[in-house]
Amino acid sequence: MRRILNFGSMNIDNVYTVEHFVRPGETISSLEMEVFPGGKGLNQTVALARAGAEVYHAGKIGKDGRFLLDLLRSAGADISFVETINGYTGKAIIQVEAESGQNCILLYNGANYQMTELFIDEVLGSFSADTILVLQNEINLVEYIIDRASAKGMQIALNPSPIRENLSKCDLSKITWLLLNEIEGKALTGETEPEKIAGALLAKYPDMKVVLTLGGDGVYYCDQNESFRYGVYQTEVVDTTAAGDTFAGYFLACSARGMSPQMAVEEASRASALAISKQGAAVSIPVRIEVLHADLKLRSECVE
Numbered sequence: 001m002r003r004i005l006n007f008g009s010m011n012i013d014n015v016y017t018v019e020h021f022v023r024p025g026e027t028i029s030s031l032e033m034e035v036f037p038g039g040k041g042l043n044q045t046v047a048l049a050r051a052g053a054e055v056y057h058a059g060k061i062g063k064d065g066r067f068l069l070d071l072l073r074s075a076g077a078d079i080s081f082v083e084t085i086n087g088y089t090g091k092a093i094i095q096v097e098a099e100s101g102q103n104c105i106l107l108y109n110g111a112n113y114q115m116t117e118l119f120i121d122e123v124l125g126s127f128s129a130d131t132i133l134v135l136q137n138e139i140n141l142v143e144y145i146i147d148r149a150s151a152k153g154m155q156i157a158l159n160p161s162p163i164r165e166n167l168s169k170c171d172l173s174k175i176t177w178l179l180l181n182e183i184e185g186k187a188l189t190g191e192t193e194p195e196k197i198a199g200a201l202l203a204k205y206p207d208m209k210v211v212l213t214l215g216g217d218g219v220y221y222c223d224q225n226e227s228f229r230y231g232v233y234q235t236e237v238v239d240t241t242a243a244g245d246t247f248a249g250y251f252l253a254c255s256a257r258g259m260s261p262q263m264a265v266e267e268a269s270r271a272s273a274l275a276i277s278k279q280g281a282a283v284s285i286p287v288r289i290e291v292l293h294a295d296l297k298l299r300s301e302c303v304e
């Protein structure tokens, strides 16, 4: 199995359970408030580690975020490339709607935006071409990391979330796996239909493997050799936070293990179904043994 370096964000998630998302000018009381480890980077590292990958996390936190390291360590990730700086750890205010389990997220970037070219060069200097690099878009200098890692010959997986201006500076021809949702797909291609989003990406980047998550409609996978849809598993939706991160981590761990796209999508879909049945981000991500043995059924309207 190839080893994985995830250069990514780490956040302290303040999760408010609400009857409905707060509206402009409105003040409401939440039903509950809990603090969890989060950040798309941290969540994906936890998912990679719980999926059995050898994963190294690189990034930055403030002193207030040291408890995030405990979770990464206990999940089995290597944290020797995490730097603690003066200043605050990234934060997220997350509203979770009690009935639907849907969320909306407000970020404070904090230490996640303190990456420097020197730090990036030092981290990448410890890895060789056979390491897979995983990136999201919650840290600064993503475009620089892509260029430097590609120059070393590393294969790169990018989850371009959240969508920001900087993506126009990222050379997507250097990306092997692009994992995105429909909203991100529309922002990158102008298309709304899954097949058209993937088609537009492959027309520009023929070697890319596009993994498009479609929420309740499952997943669409497409590369130059194959394309398929995969459904979603029946589960109780408690909190959808980190469902996409769980999927990404599991899919990439399976790919690093040499599994086919179809098998990787199946395992990743099972893992994210289990994640959304629990509250919280990283803490809701299951370990591989649970994923392999859970009694899950595809929703009938999704069975191909």
Ligand code: RIB
Residues within 6 Å of the ligand: 011, 012, 013, 037, 038, 039, 040, 043, 091, 092, 105, 138, 241, 242, 243, 244, 245, 281, 282
């Ligand atoms: O993808 C979920 C994550 O997005 C949360 O953990 C939050 O920190 C934000 O980064």
